Amino acid sequence: MMIMQYIYPFTAIVGQEKMKKALILNAINPKIGGVLIRGEKGTAKSTAVRALADLLPEIEIVEGCPFNCDPNGNLCDICKEKKKRGELKTTKKKMKVVNLPIGATEDRVIGTLDIEKAIKEGIKALEPGILAEANRNILYIDEVNLLDDHIIDVLLDAAAMGWNIIEREGVKIKHPSRFILVGTMNPEEGELRPQILDRFGLMVDVEGLNDVKDRVEVIKRVEEFNENPEAFYKKFEEEQNKLRERIIKARELLNKVEISDDLLEFISKVCIELGIQTNRADITVVRTAKALAAYNGRTYVTIDDVKEAMELALPHRMRRKPFEPPQLNKEKLEQMINEFKQQNNKDNEEKEEHKDDDVKKNMMK
Numbered sequence: 001m002m003i004m005q006y007i008y009p010f011t012a013i014v015g016q017e018k019m020k021k022a023l024i025l026n027a028i029n030p031k032i033g034g035v036l037i038r039g040e041k042g043t044a045k046s047t048a049v050r051a052l053a054d055l056l057p058e059i060e061i062v063e064g065c066p067f068n069c070d071p072n073g074n075l076c077d078i079c080k081e082k083k084k085r086g087e088l089k090t091t092k093k094k095m096k097v098v099n100l101p102i103g104a105t106e107d108r109v110i111g112t113l114d115i116e117k118a119i120k121e122g123i124k125a126l127e128p129g130i131l132a133e134a135n136r137n138i139l140y141i142d143e144v145n146l147l148d149d150h151i152i153d154v155l156l157d158a159a160a161m162g163w164n165i166i167e168r169e170g171v172k173i174k175h176p177s178r179f180i181l182v183g184t185m186n187p188e189e190g191e192l193r194p195q196i197l198d199r200f201g202l203m204v205d206v207e208g209l210n211d212v213k214d215r216v217e218v219i220k221r222v223e224e225f226n227e228n229p230e231a232f233y234k235k236f237e238e239e240q241n242k243l244r245e246r247i248i249k250a251r252e253l254l255n256k257v258e259i260s261d262d263l264l265e266f267i268s269k270v271c272i273e274l275g276i277q278t279n280r281a282d283i284t285v286v287r288t289a290k291a292l293a294a295y296n297g298r299t300y301v302t303i304d305d306v307k308e309a310m311e312l313a314l315p316h317r318m319r320r321k322p323f324e325p326p327q328l329n330k331e332k333l334e335q336m337i338n339e340f341k342q343q344n345n346k347d348n349e350e351k352e353e354h355k356d357d358d359v360k361k362n363m364m365k
């Protein structure tokens with residue numbers, strides 16, 4: 001008999017709204033580029049990530065594929081061959097969290113091929129790496145600031161290209177490599193290089209809860225969950241289903257979401273004004289703002305979406321002195337948002353006046 005393992009529900013996490021939102025937005029569009037969560041131990045970081053994987057709908061995969069290929073998306077070399085032979089079968093699988101151990105080697109990350117075995121036994125010689133397991137799942141790197149720089153580069157390159165190549169002596173296997181990247185770090189143990197910071201889509205700072213009521217609620221919920229996980233899960237089931245549906249709808253809506261040229265210009269202006277060099281900033285703000293619009297059931301981006309997206313996508317891309325924590329110039333941002341809103345109101349009023357004039361003219365005709 002299979003024993004059902006219950007995961008602490010995402011919707012039962014008390015507070016930590018920014019972290020939850022950043023994770024949800026990446027679930028809506030993984031191309032946002034992941035989340036770096038900075039903060040103290042024991043603040044629900046790993047609980048939230050495990051809960052997200054459990055909350056998200058199952059993924060459709062090619063049966064038996066070590067890379068979880070999407071039958072309707074990009075295929076690995078093995079699945080391509082299967083498709084040609086008409087042997088592609090599909091199945092469904094729950095998403096999972098793949099942990100990257102701190103001491104992981106390049107071979108362990110990328111995967112390996114035993115050439116001698118490959119010649120004798122074909123594909124059995126393949127040893128898929130962490131990138132294979134992570135494809136279409138969540139890749140979780142605890143204490144990313146302690147990870148070897150070279151391993152981070154390998155990972156982030158694969159994530160940016162969306163492909164990983166396992167290669168030995170001229171024999172190659174290429175497979176899709178898309179995942180929601182979540183890194184955590186305790187800033188007291190050292191900062192990340194700016195180049196690496198820039199490769200994380202979003203960043204959030206999590207702090208321990210400072211409200212007594214919230215902390216008591218955490219104790220009660222965690223104890224209740226431990227005593228009877230099934231009953232606790234049932235209690236949150238409706239809320240979990242609602243959130244899952246909302247994410248599914250947002251994914252469907254995402255391609256239809258539009259952003260005005262005025263807002264695009266505004267985003268670039270803010271980035272320049274804040275001294276942010278990397279174009280990844282502007283691109284990530286747009287993707288995040290679109291995901292926010294879709295999450296709110298809209299097909300257009302508003303200035304408030306842009307503001308919220310900037311608070312998640314810009315702080316770690318601000319220029320700063322060594323050892324200073326990443327921070328957003330909130331006052332400057334607030335001022336520019338207000339100016340944009342005022343200008344927009346003025347433009348709208350003028351448009352309304354023109355409309356009135358046109359109506360009057362038409363009536364006099």
Ligand SMILES: Nc1ncnc2c1ncn2[C@@H]1O[C@H](COP(=O)(O)OP(=O)(O)OP(=O)(O)O)[C@@H](O)[C@H]1O
Pocket residue numbers: 008012013014015016040041042043044045046047048142209218221222
């Ligand atoms: N806001 C919260 N809501 C619900 N449970 C919480 C909250 N904050 C902490 N917890 C509980 O506290 C415990 C520790 O949380 P968790 O393991 O997720 O911490 P973490 O941030 O990943 O830290 P670490 O890196 O030490 O693992 C868990 O039992 C978790 O359920």
